[in-house]
Amino acid sequence: MTQAASDSEAPASPVSDFHDQHVGHRLKLRRIAIDTYRENVAYLHRECSVYRAEGFQALAKIVVSCNGERIEAVLNVVDDDKIVTPDELGLSEQAFSQLCADEGHDVRVAQAEPPASMDAVRRKIGGERLSYDDYIAITRDIADRRYSKMEMAAFLVATGQNGLDRDEVLLLTKSMLATGNRIDWNEPLVADKHCIGGIPGNRTSMLVVPIVAAHGTLIPKTSSRAITSPAGTADTMEVLARVDLLPETLDKLVRLERGCLVWGGTTSLAPVDDMLISVERPLGIDSQGQMVASILSKKLAAGATHLLLDIPVGPTAKVRHMRDAMQLRKLFEYVGDRLGLYLEVMITDGRQPVGLGIGPVLEVRDVMRVLENDPGAPTDLREKSLRLAGRIIEFDPDVRGGQGYAIAREILESGRALEKMNRIVMAQGVQEQKIELGKLTYEVCAERAGSVTHIDNFFLARIARLAGAPISKGAGVDLLKKLGDKVEQGEALYRIHAEFPSNYDFACDFVRQRTGYELGEFDKIPRGYVEF
Amino acid sequence: MTQAASDSEAPASPVSDFHDQHVGHRLKLRRIAIDTYRENVAYLHRECSVYRAEGFQALAKIVVSCNGERIEAVLNVVDDDKIVTPDELGLSEQAFSQLCADEGHDVRVAQAEPPASMDAVRRKIGGERLSYDDYIAITRDIADRRYSKMEMAAFLVATGQNGLDRDEVLLLTKSMLATGNRIDWNEPLVADKHCIGGIPGNRTSMLVVPIVAAHGTLIPKTSSRAITSPAGTADTMEVLARVDLLPETLDKLVRLERGCLVWGGTTSLAPVDDMLISVERPLGIDSQGQMVASILSKKLAAGATHLLLDIPVGPTAKVRHMRDAMQLRKLFEYVGDRLGLYLEVMITDGRQPVGLGIGPVLEVRDVMRVLENDPGAPTDLREKSLRLAGRIIEFDPDVRGGQGYAIAREILESGRALEKMNRIVMAQGVQEQKIELGKLTYEVCAERAGSVTHIDNFFLARIARLAGAPISKGAGVDLLKKLGDKVEQGEALYRIHAEFPSNYDFACDFVRQRTGYELGEFDKIPRGYVEF
Incomplete structure (x- = not known):
């Protein structure tokens, strides 16, 4: 077609081609200010000689090389000189930074082979x-x-x-x-905790870390940001402090304070896990095997020697039956043992959110109330955190089995946990912006009287996300009633907070059909799945 | 974070929000001249109020609506006002044309839910x-x-x-x-043929269609363009005629000539198949079940009542063993019978390319030589086409079983097939560009004497693609020796043709290690897999 038109321009003698080819492949690098997230995208003009000669297809993968660096990118074809000219190769932000070359630099492109694996x-x-x-x-x-x-x-x-x-x-x-870096803390005991997720609120790490660090056990906790949940520990901690620290700063801080609460994303630990998660989550697929590989590779890469895993079980938790929790526990133990990780699993109550707040600012409020020994602090969050912290404290060979909980409680009640949290916040860098609770509020009320027999974790998480969490940190849901509480008709069950009108509206629309709560007779509450 | 900073700007009273929200959601539509192939991409500026308020994530899916139309698109975040401003929503070419709205039009965006299915x-x-x-x-x-x-x-x-x-x-x-449109030709016999592919050359459709149409049987053949092969029938036919016809033109033409050779992609038949193929091919996965569903849904949508399927079998064909071919045949029959399609399967010789040329111009040369009864015409292409055409002619209730081949041969030898081809080419529209064979040539020669015992279909297809086929129509491979031929040391096995130096070089590099031919004793040639 169009290619054939330039047929006559092709040199007659094959001998001279070698040179021409290499000239033809060279393009000037241009940075395109488009954020394509974790996918590399390259932009070639439709009139670009390389595009025409190579017979690239749109969405084909190409290899871009420069100064010995090489990256692969998906090809988008551009018909606008303002984006790229026919002499240029454009790269999206991610691809550009990965190639580590300056704009205007000569780059070469070729069709990429599918990965051999x-x-x-x-x-x-x-x-x-x-x-x-x-x-x-x-x-x-x-x-x-x-x-x-x-x-x-x-x-x-x-x-x-x-x-x-x-x-x-x-x-x-x-x-x-x-296939990633691995941190070595050069200490015999490096503790970590991880919850497999699915329970809103549940901000135990922000209590466990200060308690365990105050005991003196090293606990360099890296956390994720929320992907499908209304808040990750990193999102919540960010209300108080910076969470994106440079490795050097992090190392000094952890040595000094014995603990931290930072975002794991800035490090290059288990990069494959991050990439797989970026596909897994939007697809909504996840399997036990992948979950175990993902969690354990990340924790081992972060240098953990001892790990406490929290598996909540409940009708609207990620794990719904005790038998699944047991199967998952065995798999964690099998893999952990073979990789030299000391691993314990705690199966916990996942029937409802832990604490009262869902969303970064609300969760910080709950955490601070527990740390401050406020009588209004949510008891379930406090109890669960003490139990988790107690088990981790018992990783310490000098602590007698069964003494961990008492030690943890003493640390919390004496104010040492609060003091440690303040020191960690100062060391990470105090959040300078004053982040406040969303001022647009809406109360969802009971349509009949009764006792709360069921709270749908997924539904409440969804409301909090629609209200804007986690990006809008002041957004979320504040639970006013929990399992077993008696409610009058018309009494508020929870309060939605939003910062922005559009989010507010989405969340309010969403609760028009149902509340996510079930009310009934007190004795209809499902029995606890778990006995501590 | 930044969201929280504008907290104080949020209106105090929720009552007024309803209005503000809808203002906040409205953006001006802008067409972005980026070709993202079959994927819709939307571009939002990072400072766009909607992006900030909604908490969209890059690569999230959003819904764009306008005038009752709604499309979904993957979100890319832009930091350059020259691409989109904060008041605009940009859409890639595909997405823009799908939305059917003008630039500058008001559009609304919202987060897309994952598809329920x-x-x-x-x-x-x-x-x-x-x-x-x-x-x-x-x-x-x-x-x-x-x-x-x-x-x-x-x-x-x-x-x-x-x-x-x-x-x-x-x-x-x-x-x-x-889920697609379906053509009804209002005739009791609408014939079609399909080859499951994998064999280079093999341009039988361009012979079967004129022969069958000359007999009077309706054969409205739509073909694909090559995706991973060096030429599809549409690519090859395009050397002679236009293949992208409007439905009205096509209908008139088929009624008049009883046959056509057009590209299937301009119609909206079985759109799902096209979309699945665009993922399946780059992944290199394909299963019998998907292949059968893909082929039969396409043929039925195109209005076929009778279908002849060609399954080539050979060591480097798509189907390598007779038992797999039989299994595939049963599956085709099972599904075809239940959908009211009269279906026959022919298992054919897939041990080597059919014809001599691989690549659009070379394949046209072979086809025309057969049509012109040229003594130099490739006999295998001629024979196979006559057998296929014969079987299709026997779909005609007035033709006695076993007479099809003789009728087909008579049509070919009398020149009526050539005449029909010329009429079809005229009716579709003669290709105005003179498309010539690539002038850069390279001969690959035998390193030893012997008989050709093996030709690797994949390898030869790969060379032709590297040489530029199918986009560079004059590129390809011209076979000078085929299975069983005797070769002297240093004698040429095949000739590579390219139009562009860079392609030429790629193809020549590729054949430096091996030729794709095996030479040995004459009696070592694997027996034909198939008996006609």
Whole structure:
């Protein structure tokens, strides 16, 4: 077609081509101020000679190389000289920063081959067991950003559900660990905790870390930001302090205070995990095997030697039945033991949110009330945090089995936990903006009298997100009633907070049909799933 | 963070918000000249009030609505006012044309919910059998572009390999058919042929269509362009004639000439199939069930009542063993019979390319030599085409079983097939550009003497693609020796043609290591897989 038109321009003698080709491949690098998140995108003008000669297809993957660096990117074709000219290659923010070259620099482009390890993924789709070499090849290709979102989705689905036996989970964990950096704290006991999630509120880390650090046990806690939940520990901690610290600062701080509460995303630990999560979450797929590999590789990369895992169980929790929790526990233990991690699992009550607030500012309020020994502090958050902290304190060989809880309580009640939290906040850098609770409020009331017999975790998390959490930190839901509480008709069950009118409206619309609460006879409350 | 800073600007009273919200949501539509292929992309400025208030994440899906139309798009965040300003919403070419609105028009945006049918996909990942309603929901969501590439990949992997039993293949085919348009030719016999692919050259459709149409049987052939192969029938036909016709023109033409050779992509038949293929091919996954659903839904949508399927078998063909070909045949028959399609399968020789040329111009040369009864015409292409055409002619109730081949040969030898081809080319519109064979040539020679015992289809297809085919129509590979031919040392096996130096170089580099031919004793040639 159009290509054929320039046929006559092709040099007659093949001998001279070698040079021409290399000239033809060279383009000037341009940074395109488009944020394509975790996907590299390259922009080529439709009239660009390379595009025309190579027969690239839109959305094909190309290799861009410069100064020995090479990255892969998905190709978008541009028809506007203001975005890129035919002599330029544009790269999205992510791709540009990854290539580490200046604008205007000469770059070369070529069609990218599909990653070689996709062959192993296809074998996995066919039902084969993969080897350690296969997993290493796959995770290395993912880490090098050679996988497109589609290819990652194919890998996740093929290894999802019952796709991985427990030895493969171990191999996948090892290979994820092998393809990232790993911190060595040079101490015999580096404690960590992790909750598999699904319960709104539940901000126990912000209590466990100061208590455990005040005891003297090293607990360098890195947390995620929320992806599908209304707040991650990093989002909540950010109300009080900076959470994006440089590795050097972090190291000094942890040595001094024995603990921190920072965002894990700035480090390059287990990069493959971050990339897989960016596909897994929007797809809403997750399997036990992938969860175990994801959590354990991340914790081991962060240098943990001892880990306490919190698995909440409840009808609207991520894990709904005790038998699933037990199966998950066995899998964690199997993999953890084989990787030299001292691991304990606590199965906890996941029938309702923990604490009263859902959303960063509200959760900070709950946490501070517990730290300040305020009589109005939510008792469930306080109790759960003390139990978790107690178990971690017992990782200390000098603590007698069964004494952890009492030590934790003493640290909290004496004010040492609050003091430690203040020191950590100061060390990380006090949040300078005054972040306040959203002023637009709406109370959701009971349509009949009764006792609260059921609270839907997913539903309440959704309201808080619609209200703007976690990006709008003052947004969220404040629970006024919890399981077992008696409610009069017309009495408020919870209060929605929003900062912005549009969010406010979304959240209020959402609760028009149902409240997420069930009211009934007191004795209809499902029994606790878990006995502490 | 930054959101919280504008907290004080939020109106104090929720009553007035309703209005403000709707103002806040309105943006001006802008067309962004970026081709994102089959994926809708929306561009929002980072400072856009909607982006800030909604807490969208980059790569999240948003809904854009305008005048009752609504589309979904992946969000890219822009930091450059020259691309979009904070008051605008930019849409990539595809998304813009889908929304059917003018630039500057008011549009509204909101966060998109994941497609409801992803729930069924997750059940499929879990190993469940899905119902017709599930498949309808999935295909409808895909047709409405509610699925991201990732979500389509998840669906394909979950239903790939042994993921579909034959009744599910039937349900998937039916639902793909139900979610697109369907042509009704109002004739009792509408013939079609299809080859499952994998064999370079093999341009039989360009011979079968004129022969069958000259007999008087209606054969409105729509073909694809090459995706991973060096030429599709549409790419090759385009050397002679226009292939992108409007539906009205097409209809008139087919009624008049009884046949056509056009590109299927301009029609809206089985749109889901096109979208799934755009994910399946780059992933390199494909399963029998998906192939059958894809082919049969497309053919039925195009109005076929009778279909001849060509399944080539050979060591480097898509189907490598006779037992797999038989299994595939049964599946085609099972689904075809239940959808009222008269279907026959021909298992053919796939041990080597069919014809001599690989690449659009070279394949046209082969086809024209056969049509012109040129003594130098490739006999394998001629024979195979006559056999296929013969079988289709026998769909005609007035033709006695076993007479089709003789009728086809008579049509070819009498020149009526050539005449019909010329009429079809005229009716579709003669290609005005003179498209010539690539002038950069390179001959690949035998390193030893012997008989050709093996030709690697994949390898030769790859060379032709590297040489520039199908976009560079004059590029390709011209086979000088085929299976069984005797070769002297240093004698040329095939000739590479390229139009552009860079392509030429890629292709020549590629053949430095191996030729794709094996030479040996004459009696070592693998026996034909198939007996005609």
